């Protein structure tokens with residue numbers, strides 16, 4: 057157990073840590089600059105205003121401060137630590153956190169409740185203690201202008217955990233107490249090179265996490281170490297993303313919270329925060345157009361415009377904590393997690409070994425990756441820019457070319473047949489004829505189209521034709537049903553017209569006959 | 583009676599009969615189109631809100647039937663637990679018609695291997711949304727599925 061007095065020392069350091077921790081851009085060992093993602097994703101990390109250094113220079117706490125004078129004399133590990141603490145250097149004494157009256161010579165009076173002495177703050181109270189300066193007041197009473205991190209923290213999942221249990225994470229859990237250093241300082245546990253480990257202390261501890269989020273995985277840190285970000289971080293490069301780059305720092309929200317930067321619809325922008333920044337990414341020599349491409353892709357439109365949370369975001373293909381580009385050999389497997397049938401057919405097709413030989417990635421070669429568009433039948437063509445035409449030649453030397461063209465004919469017969477049948481049925485309907493059965497049958501055409509577009513991944517004409525044939529048959533029957541209905545309508549109308557004409561003629565003839573008879577009768581009388 | 587008169591009468595009646603048949607035929611050809619026109623053409627029923635989807639005794643547990651519900655297919659399944667459930671039969675991915683797979687005890691879409699659980703929730707593959715659920719009522723031997 058930690059003695060209360062020692063803990064008191066520890067907590068002395070608390071109030072001003074955060075401004076420095078997330079303060080200035082994070083200078084790394086190599087002098088690089090990390091790119092932190094704040095909760096709002098737009099605000100740069102809380103910078104310490106120039107005024108921050110005003111009240112006290114870096115020479116430590118000035119007298120008269122009875123607490124400091126006395127405790128420096130007493131010494132100890134916490135005192136030693138606190139001498140290197142950023143708060144001490146900025147002139148914050150013990151009373152900054154623990155309360156009391158540092159000007160009083162009388163120890164009892166200085167450490168009396170009446171003077172606001174709180175001793176070792178309860179864990180649940182720590183955010184309030186730190187928040188005296190790092191909260192909505194911005195520490196202005198002490199002459200600082202600090203970022204309000206208390207408000208962010210209060211909105212976080214961590215604050216929720218703390219409100220349910222004293223073991224929940226609070227300021228000290230990440231920043232330490234006496235001996236707090238700015239995040240830019242390699243000694244800080246939240247320095248970019250250490251923050252993943254710091255988060256992993258709790259998030260990798262299944263027994264601890266069970267108290268708060270029993271369903272949450274505890275392998276994030278392990279995965280991070282295997283990720284491209286983690287591997288680079290381990291070499292001392294502080295620029296690649298760490299936990300806080302994506303989850304933000306103080307306002308960490310649960311993934312299922314739509315405001316969270318890692319909520320599915322926010323993920324692309326969160327990754328794009330660094331990956332779309334050509335200046336920031338220049339040192340890694342990788343493209344920065346992924347986010348732009350993704351936004352207009354079929355996946356991006358589904359996720360961002362239609363809010364279809366099943367649509368993949370960056371992490372669906374690259375992983376999240378273990379993020380890395382899928383290798384050439386794993387592309388089909390990754391796409392196949394959703395597009396199973398296509399991946400299966402491709403796996404058994406002749407294209408697979410051919411692609412492997414040429415070192416071409418499976419799906420991506422034809423469909424592209426981040427910018428993948430909804431496929432159309434026009435992709436099956438020997439005319440550029442159709443993907444078939446990338447490898448196959450149409451000069452008579454390539455046996456596959458005629459097959460490709462026949463495949464296209466099958467696909468076109470299906471979709472064209474569907475369109476013609478639809479048109480015929482619409483015509484019949486506009487004449488008031490009932491063709492609902494034929495219309496209902498058209499659902500099989502759609503099914504056939506969809507299945508043919510899957511079957512094409514076998515790259516076998518026979519399989520494609522097998523999938524297309526039932527649909528083609530339905531289009532023929534449905535079109536005929538439409539034509540028949542129109543014919544029936546015509547027959548009724550034309551038949552009626554002819555009958556009416558004949559009846560009218562008859563009536564006229566009858567009329568003439570009657571007049572003729574009447575006339576001849578009159579003549580006879582005369 | 584003179585044989586000549588007899589012959590005359592039978593010839594006239596034969597001619598009259600022939601004429602009669604002609605008149606009837608002519609009348610028929612005139613009236614048929616009129617009747618045809620007056621006959622009510624088959625009407626498409628307005629979108630029904632409920633339909634008898636199956637006979638109770640015909641639908642064994644762990645079996646299903648796809649039926650026409652208005653202009654779209656629907657699926658009625660008798661789950662392995664003997665509970666009747668009905669859903670829209672239109673896959674929420676690209677509108678293929680789903681089917682029940684007794685071996686997997688799941689609703690399955692053949693087009694892209696999409697899967698739905700017995701409550702119509704999309705659980706695997708590309709379908710983005712659950713299947714719309716319909717109400718099932720068993721009345722006597724009729725299993726009635728309704729939209730409301």
Ligand code: FES
Pocket residue numbers: 506673674675676677678691692693694695696707708709
């Ligand atoms: S249409 Fe049903 S899974 Fe694609």
